[in-house]
Amino acid sequence: MGSFIARRLIGAVPLLLFVSIAVFLLLQAAPGGPTGAYMRRGAGLSGADLAALEARLGLNDPVHIQYAKWLGRVVQGDLGMSVTSRRPVGEEILDRLPNTLYLMLAAWLVTLAIAIPIGIFSALKQYSKFDHVVTSVTFIGQSIPIFWFGLILILVFYLAVKNPFTGDPLFPAGGMQTIGVPPTLGDRLIHLVLPVTMLAAGWVAWYSRFLRASMLEIVHQDYIRTARAKGLSERLVILRHAFRNAAIPLVTLMALDVPFLFTGALFTEVIFSWPGMGRLFYTAAERRDYGLLMAIIMITSVLIVLANILADTIYSWLDPRIRLQ
Amino acid sequence: MRRLTRWIRPWTCVALLAMIGMLAGIFPAAAQEATPEASYFSDTAGPPQPGGMANFLLYENPDTLNPLIGQTTIAVQVTSAILEGLTYVDPDGLTQPALAAELPTLVNGGVSEDLTTVTWTLKPDLLWSDGTPVTSADVAHTWESARDADNGSAVASDYDLITGIETPDPQTAVVSYSAFNAGYLDQFPWIVPAHATGEPSEMATWDFNQMPIGTGPFVLQEWSSDEYLLTTRNENYREESKPYLDGINFLVIPAEEARAARMIGGDAQVMIWAGDEATDQIEAAGTASERTAPGVWVMSIYFNQSAPFDDDPGAEPPHPILGDLRVREAITLAINRDRIRTELFEDRVLPLDSVLQVGWINCEVEPFTYDPERAAQLLDEVGWRDEDGDGVREAHSVPDVEDGTPMTLNMNGYTGFSSLDLTELAVQEDLAAIGIEIAIENQDFAVIFGTWADSSPRLLGDYDLLLYDAGYFAEPGAEIERDFAPDQLPSADNPGGGNFYRWVRDDVGEWLTAANQSPDVDERRTNFCNVAGAIREDFVSFPLYQFREGGVYSNLLHGFTISTWEYATWDAENWWLEQ
Numbered sequence: 001m002g003s004f005i006a007r008r009l010i011g012a013v014p015l016l017l018f019v020s021i022a023v024f025l026l027l028q029a030a031p032g033g034p035t036g037a038y039m040r041r042g043a044g045l046s047g048a049d050l051a052a053l054e055a056r057l058g059l060n061d062p063v064h065i066q067y068a069k070w071l072g073r074v075v076q077g078d079l080g081m082s083v084t085s086r087r088p089v090g091e092e093i094l095d096r097l098p099n100t101l102y103l104m105l106a107a108w109l110v111t112l113a114i115a116i117p118i119g120i121f122s123a124l125k126q127y128s129k130f131d132h133v134v135t136s137v138t139f140i141g142q143s144i145p146i147f148w149f150g151l152i153l154i155l156v157f158y159l160a161v162k163n164p165f166t167g168d169p170l171f172p173a174g175g176m177q178t179i180g181v182p183p184t185l186g187d188r189l190i191h192l193v194l195p196v197t198m199l200a201a202g203w204v205a206w207y208s209r210f211l212r213a214s215m216l217e218i219v220h221q222d223y224i225r226t227a228r229a230k231g232l233s234e235r236l237v238i239l240r241h242a243f244r245n246a247a248i249p250l251v252t253l254m255a256l257d258v259p260f261l262f263t264g265a266l267f268t269e270v271i272f273s274w275p276g277m278g279r280l281f282y283t284a285a286e287r288r289d290y291g292l293l294m295a296i297i298m299i300t301s302v303l304i305v306l307a308n309i310l311a312d313t314i315y316s317w318l319d320p321r322i323r324l325q
Numbered sequence: 326m327r328r329l330t331r332w333i334r335p336w337t338c339v340a341l342l343a344m345i346g347m348l349a350g351i352f353p354a355a356a357q358e359a360t361p362e363a364s365y366f367s368d369t370a371g372p373p374q375p376g377g378m379a380n381f382l383l384y385e386n387p388d389t390l391n392p393l394i395g396q397t398t399i400a401v402q403v404t405s406a407i408l409e410g411l412t413y414v415d416p417d418g419l420t421q422p423a424l425a426a427e428l429p430t431l432v433n434g435g436v437s438e439d440l441t442t443v444t445w446t447l448k449p450d451l452l453w454s455d456g457t458p459v460t461s462a463d464v465a466h467t468w469e470s471a472r473d474a475d476n477g478s479a480v481a482s483d484y485d486l487i488t489g490i491e492t493p494d495p496q497t498a499v500v501s502y503s504a505f506n507a508g509y510l511d512q513f514p515w516i517v518p519a520h521a522t523g524e525p526s527e528m529a530t531w532d533f534n535q536m537p538i539g540t541g542p543f544v545l546q547e548w549s550s551d552e553y554l555l556t557t558r559n560e561n562y563r564e565e566s567k568p569y570l571d572g573i574n575f576l577v578i579p580a581e582e583a584r585a586a587r588m589i590g591g592d593a594q595v596m597i598w599a600g601d602e603a604t605d606q607i608e609a610a611g612t613a614s615e616r617t618a619p620g621v622w623v624m625s626i627y628f629n630q631s632a633p634f635d636d637d638p639g640a641e642p643p644h645p646i647l648g649d650l651r652v653r654e655a656i657t658l659a660i661n662r663d664r665i666r667t668e669l670f671e672d673r674v675l676p677l678d679s680v681l682q683v684g685w686i687n688c689e690v691e692p693f694t695y696d697p698e699r700a701a702q703l704l705d706e707v708g709w710r711d712e713d714g715d716g717v718r719e720a721h722s723v724p725d726v727e728d729g730t731p732m733t734l735n736m737n738g739y740t741g742f743s744s745l746d747l748t749e750l751a752v753q754e755d756l757a758a759i760g761i762e763i764a765i766e767n768q769d770f771a772v773i774f775g776t777w778a779d780s781s782p783r784l785l786g787d788y789d790l791l792l793y794d795a796g797y798f799a800e801p802g803a804e805i806e807r808d809f810a811p812d813q814l815p816s817a818d819n820p821g822g823g824n825f826y827r828w829v830r831d832d833v834g835e836w837l838t839a840a841n842q843s844p845d846v847d848e849r850r851t852n853f854c855n856v857a858g859a860i861r862e863d864f865v866s867f868p869l870y871q872f873r874e875g876g877v878y879s880n881l882l883h884g885f886t887i888s889t890w891e892y893a894t895w896d897a898e899n900w901w902l903e904q
Contacts, residue, residue: 032770032771032772047776047777047821049395049474049478049480051778052474052481053474056474084388086389086477086530086534151580151582173583173586173592179553179555179576180555180574270579270580273578274552275552279579280551282579283386
């Protein structure tokens with residue numbers, strides 16, 4: 001297994017290099033540039049100052065020179081400066097990463113806590129009323145536009161429904177905390193409710209449908225029938241034999257989702273003003289902040305490669321019949 | 326500027342319409358009255374009640390709070406609550422002293438007879454928010470930091486004419502110029518503290534850029550990037566008992582619908598540049614009202630008078646279609662500006678005939694008229710007639726144009742601005758009615774407004790018609806000269822030139838020189854208005870309408886005045902909340 005991982009890691013290097021070149025060229029090909037935000041007269045920069053700024057940022061160099069300079073810095077561990085905030089890119093990412101992980105892990109945990117039992121029961125009670133309801137609701141959950149759903153959550157739980165005791169909105173409309181007061185766990189959790197609901201709605205649908213399909217396949221296998229025949233309790237049959245096997249593809253799916261814990265959830269962060277990685281990427285893309293964009297995209301690419309290797313490894317570990325070549 | 330309507334999508338409209346329906350009965354009607362007949366809105370309710378925090382909504386995170394290294398227009402809204410300069414511009418467009426004790430003039434001896442030395446005196450007992458005295462050394466430090474682009478300065482060219490600053494005493498800064506700077510009163514819109522910044526050569530990396538110390542009414546306490554900026558009152562502010570508010574929270578909320586919800590919910594007090602739909606929805610809920618002033622931004626059509634795509638950035642040869650003044654006049658006669666203003670924008674925009682018809686210059690020019698029949702006559706005269714009956718005129722003995730060439734023009738705007746899109750369609754329709762075919766081709770903002778090195782088609786002269794919004798700030802002398810002087814055609818040798826219409830008139834150059842070499846306001850105005858008259862006479866550009874500037878303000882917030890010349894927080898020391 002060690003040599004498998006080493007081979008995969010070495011093989012990833014040219015892939016990542018190719019990705020970096022492709023992304024760099026695509027970013028450069030897109031119209032505009034990092035100084036676009038200063039081109040309006042409202043921002044107060046004259047043509048001469050703009051030209052000086054572009055020259056100082058090296059934007060007038062040929063693309064291959066710009067790429068070589070970027071690569072030279074990155075291999076030395078320097079991700080460069082954000083042209084938007086004039087801060088090191090690494091600091092920008094480290095500032096946002098905890099916020100994103102906090103939101104995404106909370107949403108993930110809630111998703112698993114809901115999706116796993118629903119998926120199992122839905123499969124065990126196939127074609128029951130419960131299954132029909134779950135199938136319909138998850139179908140809706142997968143289909144609704146997430147942006148719209150977030151706005152509806154604000155409409156209902158911030159504007160329409162009030163706390164009966166205080167008259168305040170039931171949940172805050174956004175942000176991570178109440179500003180200007182000492183942070184408390186309760187305050188942080190209350191701010192999590194709506195964004196986690198928005199995220200989990202889609203994920204629960206996806207995960208539970210996946211698990212239901214996986215369970216349905218397993219429960220009709222001979223070894224499940226054998227387990228029942230040897231007199232094991234239904235609980236043991238389901239949890240030890242059926243679920244553990246049905247969970248294998250689920251774990252793979254989860255491993256592949258790990259990079260998205262890093263990238264954040266753009267729509268959720270935008271709607272609920274959550275200062276996470278999704279927003280950072282969105283702003284960087286709008287401002288053509290090449291250094292920051294390249295850093296986020298390349299870190300994401302590395303994580304995707306690692307997650308794939310992790311998924312393959314876990315898969316073989318969970319199912320010894322699978323051999324890694 | 327209302328760029329945010331792009332956020333509105335059909336399904337978000339559904340959500341927000343539902344929101345209005347549910348809330349229409351919850352909130353009481355607005356109790357505040359606008360000042361009648363004022364050209365700008367000023368809330369004069371009183372007496373002020375001290376205390377309370379106001380929430381000010383931003384649509385994006387500020388990039389930096391140091392205006393000397395270049396800020397986005399959203400970042401300056403925060404900066405202007407924290408930092409000040411020697412002067413500010415009042416709502417009438419007139420410069421007034423801020424940290425300066427008075428405006429230096431020839432009469433009071435603040436400006437030398439040869440016009441090259443300006444002496445500034447600071448108000449007495451000024452303190453930075455950390456309690457350190459403000460001195461003339463801070464003025465000199467600001468210049469030292471801002472004058473060199475290598476320091477990271479984005480405003481270096483504004484300081485080109487200054488040769489030195491002497492500080493004979495802590496209250497006095499004597500600024501020497503190599504030549505008279507007509508915009509000397511606007512020279513120091515920001516002053517940064519020498520003690521709380523750093524070496525000028527390291528300005529790009531000052532901690533100050535994220536956590537500034539200023540003399541403004543509020544002090545930044547905390548900046549949680551992309552979430553909020555918390556400011557509290559500056560206890561060392563120079564005006565007794567001001568600011569009235571305990572602080573302002575600047576909340577960063579990118580989604581317009583989410584910002585509108587905060588306003589409707591009464592949790593926020595100011596939302597600038599709200600889209601029309603969001604404004605209507607918030608006003609319908611009754612918690613806040615739109616407050617505006619006539620803005621500096623004017624939507625205009627710009628005519629290229631030189632042949633495009635000829636690899637020659639000069640004025641010659643003339644544009645095959647637009648080089649003839651009668652064609653440009655015909656285009657202005659054929660476009661129904663009243664219809665655009667009243668039907669498309671429901672009178673949210675204002676009529677205007679010159680981009681120089683604003684501020685202290687305020688030139689009167691002959692109004693443009695709508696007369697499509699006269700437009701058709703003019704085109705017939707020139708030789709652009711539709712003889713083949715296909716609805717598009719073609720050339721018939723037009724000088725330097727091959728017979729049969731269709732009268733087709735490209736019109737470039739920038740993408741992502743729905744007001745601009747609507748205007749283009751209306752212009753296209755009006756011009757089609759007299760046989761001019763318009764091909765709309767919008768480009769990214771940074772393409773239209775790019776630099777010479779970016780190969781911006783505007784600067785290269787590779788366009789027919791441009792349509793976008795632009796305007797001048799309170800001291801526009803240098804910009805007007807850059808945009809209209811005959812020696813300011815953009816080229817490789819003059820990449821910063823702004824005369825992209827390629828309009829060459831020597832008398833205009835003389836008027837501009839006279840305007841920018843005189844300290845006399847009336848003389849300057851006369852010369853600028855001569856230029857405005859020439860622009861009108863030669864149909865260099867065609868102003869369609871003027872935007873209003875402002876935002877949606879809570880009905881419980883008072884004391885504010887909307888000024889198009891400054892940023893929304895320019896008078897934040899006067900704001901107060903009805904408890």
